Amino acid sequence: xxxxxxxxxxxxxxxxxxxxxxxxxxxxxxxxxxxxxxxxxxxxxxxxxxxxxxxxxxxxxxxxxxxxxxxxxxxxxxxxxxxxxxxxxxxxxxxxxxxxxxxxxxxxxxxxxxxxxxxxxxxxxxxxxxxx
Amino acid sequence: xxxxxxxxxxxxxxxxxxxxxxxxxxxxxxxxxxxxxxxxxxxxxxxxxxxxxxxxxxxxxxxxxxxxxxxxxxxxxxxxxxxxxxxxxxxxxxxxxxxxxxxxxxxxxxxxxxxxxxxxxxxxxxxxxxxxxxxxxxxxxxxxxxxxxxxxxxxxxxxxxxxxxxxxxxxxxxxxxxxxxxxxxxxxxxxxxx
Numbered sequence: 001x002x003x004x005x006x007x008x009x010x011x012x013x014x015x016x017x018x019x020x021x022x023x024x025x026x027x028x029x030x031x032x033x034x035x036x037x038x039x040x041x042x043x044x045x046x047x048x049x050x051x052x053x054x055x056x057x058x059x060x061x062x063x064x065x066x067x068x069x070x071x072x073x074x075x076x077x078x079x080x081x082x083x084x085x086x087x088x089x090x091x092x093x094x095x096x097x098x099x100x101x102x103x104x105x106x107x108x109x110x111x112x113x114x115x116x117x118x119x120x121x122x123x124x125x126x127x128x129x130x131x132x
Numbered sequence: 133x134x135x136x137x138x139x140x141x142x143x144x145x146x147x148x149x150x151x152x153x154x155x156x157x158x159x160x161x162x163x164x165x166x167x168x169x170x171x172x173x174x175x176x177x178x179x180x181x182x183x184x185x186x187x188x189x190x191x192x193x194x195x196x197x198x199x200x201x202x203x204x205x206x207x208x209x210x211x212x213x214x215x216x217x218x219x220x221x222x223x224x225x226x227x228x229x230x231x232x233x234x235x236x237x238x239x240x241x242x243x244x245x246x247x248x249x250x251x252x253x254x255x256x257x258x259x260x261x262x263x264x265x266x267x268x269x270x271x272x273x274x275x276x277x278x279x280x281x282x283x284x285x286x287x288x289x290x291x292x293x294x295x296x297x298x299x300x301x302x303x304x305x306x307x308x309x310x311x312x313x314x315x316x317x318x319x320x321x322x323x324x325x326x
Contacts, residue, residue: 044169045169060234060235064170065170071325071326082254083254083256084252084253084254086250086251087252088250089323090246090323092240093244094170094172094238094239095237095249096235100228100230100235101209101235101251103223
């Protein structure tokens, strides 16, 4: 005997809610990981650091000292174009390239390319409010 | 009847989505606020604008601002000087003053005799490309010398606080600017950026 339409709709509601729950959880997880990814520790802390606000154009590419590294680079890019950077040597200096040392740039479209010799190779960290 | 059920289902889905996103946020947790090994934030009142050097093409002179950070590190920052104010020249050619905050390159002059950094500034708008070697030397450093790619030796003159700066035209690889440091003991150290 065919089910009445109401019963069929109810049967579909529960799987739909489960699907919505899974999708929402995945979305939340992706957003959370993206935010966590702009500065992290791989033996030494490094990444993209926002200034007082995420929209004031003041941001840094940073690589902390340590783990035996004697050379560190932190370079800044906006919309994929190089705007400037810094290289430090020695065992205690923190690489700290500040956007305003090179001009005024859109923070959410910026990245830092960082490396620390013997600790980690060059890779990119984005602004956590990435918009480009 | 059908309309009421559709509204209820939609509301249930929105509520479920909100619960899912919140759960992910709570379960995965906040990004760890990893403490910095040293703070680059300036200790109030500790900043001084020290050694200056002319730009290779003229215009505003370069200067080093030094300060002590809240964690006790020695910090230096390269910039331009205009009527006693420290700042930067933007790509539109206009000078802008930059207050001291957390933009210095910081390190320990207890553990090392010298703090060395190079800023790479590509050509942008009216501003030509510059490579700026700068830093700070401890009081037991007798001499600092840079050897250029052309083999020429340049002696770096340190200011009262040991700060020094050398602005150079163009884009120069750090490996082409090795720095020789001579201590008062006669010991020599070479920083070859490798």
